[in-house]
Amino acid sequence: MKSFFIVLVILLAFLTSTTSTDFDVLMKLKAALIGPKGSGLDNWKPSSTPSSHCSFSGVTCNNEAQVTALNVSFVPLFGFIPPEIGMLSTLVDLTLTSTNLTGKLPIEISNxxxxxxxxxxxxxLSGELPEEVAGGLPEVEVFDIYNNNFSGSLPLQIVKLKRLKxxxxxxxYFTGEIPAIYSQLQSLEYLGLNGNSLSGRIPASLSRLSNLKELYLGYFNTYEGGILPEIGSLNSLRKLDISSCNLTGEIPKSLGGLKLLDTLFLQLNRLSGQIPAELSSLVNLMSLDLSNNGLTGGIPESFSELKELRLFNLFRNHLHGPIPPFIADLPNLEVLQVWENNFTFELPGNLGLNxxxxxxxVTSNHLxxxxPSGLCAGKSLQTLILMDNYFFGPIPKELGECKSLTRVRLMNNFFNGxxxxxxxxxxxxxxxxxxxxxxxxxxxDMISGAKLGxxxxxxxxxxxxxxxxxxxxxxxxxxxxxxxxxTGQIPPEIFQLKFLSKINISSNGLTGTIPSTFSRCSSLTSIDFSQNNLIGEIPSNIEGLHIMGTLNLSRNQFSGxxxxxxxSMTxxxxxxxxxxxxxxxxPxxxxxxxxxxxxxxxNPNLCSPLYHVPCLSIQASVIDSEGRQSFSKVIVIIVSVAGSMLILTTAVLKIKRYCKLRRESKAWKLTSFQKLTFKVDDVIECLKEGNIIGKGGAGIVYRGSMPDGVDVAIKRLDGRSSGRSDYGFSAEIQTLGRIxxxxxxxxLGFVSNSETNLLLYEYMPNGSLGEMLHGTKGAHLQWERRYRIAVEAAKGLxxxxxxxxxxxxxRDVKSNNILLDSDLEAHVADFGLAKFLHSPGASECMSSVAGSYGYIAPEYAYTLRVDEKSxxxxxxxxxxxxxxxxxxVGEFGEGVDIVRWVQKMKSEIPNPSSNAAAVLAVVDRRLSGYPLVGVINMFKxxxxxxAEDSVERPTMREVVHFLTKPPPFRPSLIDL
Incomplete structure (x- = not known):
């Protein structure tokens, strides 16, 4: 009995010790992770109850109060994973996704x-993946480090994880080749290597992964050779995505052996040859994308067996022949995109009846x-795009009743009725x-399309x-x-449309005058009323159209x-x-x-000496102009004196403000988004005139040298208590604070008090791209570096x-907001105007135009609506x-920006369709030894x-792709 009691005491002591250890680890973990209130760790607090940590958010324990699962996902946390987490020896689930953790993965996780x-x-997380972690977790089944900044070669030690699924x-940012020894991961069901910088050939040994269900190898990787026929032996495979990775050659017929496959993505490669009829054996296939390749031939008749097919993309190839009638009989088909091919004959008559x-x-074919009248039989048709073909006849009345339609584009055909x-x-x-x-x-007479743009x-x-x-x-x-x-008059109601930016009613038989309301439509940028029978005068309140770029009233009967x-219409x-x-x-x-x-x-009754037409009234105009010039000189003197006094006053106020900042240093509060080694006083000490590295409308930027030798950039935003705008402070915190x-x-964090916010950023020693490019160092920024900066900035966006x-x-993308680090690597900066969009493809209406002149998209300036295309x-x-x-702006004459200048230069060359000639006409003369093909690609x-129409612009994902892997067959984004 006594011996039993001793054993029981020892066992309880052991359990208590273990529980205490797990509790301590969790407390250290909380101390290492920095997050705002409500992040999910608020109830991680000390307690006298031995098992209190088992009630912490995201913590799961077994019956002995040992932590078996830790899940703090989807909370905005920042910091480093502490090595002490390796002491949780019984942990079976470690999930720290979407928490914005920085630093390196500690090797202690292998414990x-x-x-x-x-x-x-x-x-x-960055750096190379530690071998101790990659190969030191014998029980692990899920190993997911997707979307971080890991670099180096793919880890070889991972093959030791025999249970890995x-x-x-x-x-x-992994580089090098895919290790052939990955074939030893025989339990593997999911393999994702997409979105790295891998090269070499895809190893044939991957075909030995007999349990593999999903394989993702594309997107940014650049392989040599083509698709391995051996992949066709992966009988368990359900999803295969090797898109956008430079593959060449033909599609192997052996892929038809993947009987369970439901998704096959091979788009954005350089594949050639015909579509294998053997793919018709993929009877479970739901999504097939072979677009953006160099495929020839027609659509195999055997594809009629693909009864589960929902998405069928063949666009941008060299396919020809008819679109087979069986396409319309596919019972589940939702998306059919075959544009930019050479298809002929008619569309299947029963298309849409499914x-x-x-x-x-089906744009740009020869159809x-x-x-077909049944395209909207299911009341679900959303986009109907048939432009640039040879269609004829009337539009079926059924389409006029298709309430689900969001986009209709039928131009450049022979439709009538x-x-x-x-x-x-x-x-x-x-x-x-x-x-x-x-x-x-x-x-x-009845028109009411609520969303029509x-x-x-x-x-x-x-x-x-x-x-x-x-x-x-x-x-x-x-x-x-x-x-x-x-015919008839221009309806004044048109100019009540507050978002209208372009109106072209030229070459008609319109009569009457310009409605007096037209100047109220302040969003107008382009008006073309030419070649009509309009009369009357141009309204004097035309200056109300302050963003007007084009006005064409030619070939009418205007007078006055x-x-x-x-x-004043600049x-x-x-x-x-x-x-x-x-x-x-x-005038x-x-x-x-x-x-x-x-x-x-x-206009025979117009006169002007500038155009060699004498005009007596000009003399009076000149006299009046000379009088105004004398008066202007007096004004200049007065303004100069006032300006000097203002500068002196500003200097005194700055000195007082600096002293005030020092006196109130105890009132400052430091909020950090990762581990910082400096304190508030270290930041305030740097707010000196000699440390200023930039000034803008939002505030002043200082360079701050911290005690540990690290430099930071400090942006000071004043005016919090004055009721003025926060100058983008909230936007910076909400965006950069979470991404x-x-x-x-x-x-890195921010320092604030009742009057001022100080934003702390990583310091970029080479300043901005704008300063580098347009300053004295521009000549040294040669093409290879410019090209890299373009790709890096594109990836950020x-x-x-x-x-x-x-x-x-x-909302404020410009060269001055692309910063360059010590290696001249590009970093997108200044999120003071950033906005969230909860629905891709949607737009948001702003109260005013914000951004920088010369960079603002036309539709944003016209309508105040902004989206990704802006x-x-x-x-x-x-x-x-x-x-x-x-x-x-500023180098091409008043009112002309770089876009219009390039368009003008291009139009004036002898052969406007020549890409090379267009580039040579505008390329920076300071560049030497640049690859013309590369410059042409970036120019395109x-x-x-x-493009003036935002619909015609590529997405940023497409921009990255076209910059890094220009299409070999159809490289143009637009017809130049």
Whole structure:
């Protein structure tokens, strides 16, 4: 009995000791992780109860109060994984995903000998993967380090993990070849190596992974050779994705042996040859994407066996022949995209009758015939894109009743008849483009498309009046009714559309005057009323159109004098008033210096000495101008004196402010997003005039040298207590405080008091790309480095648009916001204007335009609506800066930016279709020994990014792809 009691005491002591150890480890873990209140660790508090840690959030214990699972996922935590976590010897589940952890993976994790799941995905861990971790977890079944910054070669020691079923090493910076010995992982069911920088050949030994169900090898990797026929022996495989990795050769027929496969993605490679008929054996296939390759031949008839197929993408190949009738009989088909091929004959007559069809795009083929009437039989058709073919006949009336349609593009065909009235009342449609056809009849009086943004009916034979009901299209941005037979007056209701940016009603038979309300539409940037029978004068309040870029009133019957108010319209770069009845002097000065004589040709009653037409009234104008010049000199003197006093006052206020900052140092609070070795006083000490490295509208940036020798950048934002804006402080914290990427500047933390915020960033010793490119060092920034910077910045923006949830739009992409570290690696910075978008493809309406002149996308300036494509436009401007070495504005004359300059230069070369000639006309003369093919590729990408229509711009993911792997067959993003 006594001996039993002694054994019991020893056992209890052992259990108590173990429990205490686990509790201590959790407390050390909490101390190492830094997160805001509500992060999930709030209830991790000391307690006298021995097993209190078992009630902590995310902690699971066994009956002996030993921690068996730790899950702190999806909470905004920052810091390092402490080595003490290795003391949790009974842990079986370690999940630290999406917590923004930084640092290196500690080798102590290998002490968790019972660990079955290791998941540290979606963090910012870096360095090489320790061999002790890769090969020291004998019980682990799930090893997931996806989307971090790990580098080096793929770990060889991983093959020691004999129980491993799920291995995801993708989304990192691993280089070199895929180790052939990975075939030893015989229990493996999931292998993800996508999104790295791997090279070499895909090893044939992977075909020995007989239990493999999912294989992901593509996206940023660049392999040699083609698809291994041996992959066809992976009989358990369900998903195979080897897209976007430079594969060549033909698609192996052996892939037809993958009987369980439901997803096959081979797009964005350089595959050639015909589509193997043997793929018809993949009877479970639901998604097949062979797009963006060099495939030839037709669609195999045997594909009629693919009854489960939902997504079928063949676009951008060299396929020909008919689209087989059996395509329409596939019972589950939802997406059919075969654009930019050479398909002929008609669309299958029963296409859409399966009731599942959602997206149909057959653009740029040689198809003919009529539109099948049953395309929307299931009331689920969303996009219908048939442009650039040879279709004819009327639009089926059933499509006018298809309420699910969001986008209709039928231009450049031979359609005729009247347009179904329902097309103007589709509740979800944002685009209806029917231009370059033979549509006739009149437009309906009832128009109410709530979301319609683009309505294009150009170059048809539509007649009658322009209905006033167009004013009901509250979200309309572009209205194109040119080259038709409209008559009557211009409805004033059109100019009540607050988002309307472009209107073209030229080449019709319109009469009457310009409605007096037209100047209220302040979002207008382009007006073309030319070739009508309009009369009257140009309204003097035209200056209200302050962002107008193009105004064409030529070949009408306008009269009266040209408004002098046009002088102040600095954004107006194209003006055509020719062949009217204008009279009197042509105004001089201001924006009129941008126009030449052709602007006013065909107006016999106009006069101006500038265009060799004498005008007596000019003398009075000159006298008045001289008087104003004398008065201006007096004003300059007064302003100069006042400016000097202001500078002196500002200096005194700065000295007082600095002293105040020092006195109130005890009131400052430091909030860090990772482990920091410095204190508040160390930061305040750096707020000196001599440490200033930049100034902007939001505040002043200082370089701060911390006691440990690390430099930080300190951005000071004043005015918190004054009721003014926080100058982007909230946006910076909400974005940079929660995201981590190699090519996005790191926010280390912030210091604040009642009046001031100080944002602390990693210091970038080489400043911004704008300073480097446009300063004295620009000549030393040669092409290879410029190209790398472009790719790195693109990857940073791609992360914001495609890998963040919700996605983030930057809104101020420019060369001065791309910072360069000591190795000249690019980091996207300054998120003071950033916004979250919860739905990809959606847009958000801002209260005002924010950003930098020369980088702002047209639709943002016109409509105040912003989305991912607004960032894409700005990035295109950055690419043009890298190519030309010129600033976006200020070097091309008043009102002309770099985009318009490049377009103008391109139009003036003898052969505008020559990419090489266009590049040579604008390329930076400081560059030497650059590869012309590489510059041409970036030029194409840049021009695609700055397309005026945001729909035509690529996504940032496509930008990264086209910069890193230019398509070998169809490299153009747009027709240049």
């Amino acid at each position: 968790l000998t019972s660990l079955k799941l290791l998941n540290v995905s979606n963090n910012v 799920h291995l995801h090493l993708g989304g990192n 009731g599942k069809l959602k997206n149909l795009d 003919t015939g009529t539109i 009247t347009i179904p009235p329902g097309f103007f009342n589709l509740p979800l449609a944002d685009m209806v483009e029917l231009s370059d056809n033979h549509f006739s009849g009149e437009l309906p 683009i309505l294009s009916l150009s170059n048809n034979v539509i007649s009658g009046k322009i209905p006033a009901a167009i004013g009901n299209l509250a979200n309309l941005q572009t209205l194109s009714l040119d080259l038709n037979q409209f 004098q040209i408004p002098t108010e046009i002088r 954004s107006l770069t194209t003006l055509d008033l020719s062949y009217n009845n204008f009279s009197g002097p042509i 001089v000065g201001g924006q009129f210096v941008a126009f030449n004589g052709s602007t006013f040709a065909g 981590r990427h190699r090519n996005i500047v790191r926010l 791609c992360y914001l648009h495609h890998d963040c949830s919700p996605l983030i739009i930057h 960032d894409v436009y700005s990035f295109g401007v950055v690419l043009l800066e890298l190519i030309t070495g010129k600033k976006p 990408v840049a021009m695609g990014c700055v």
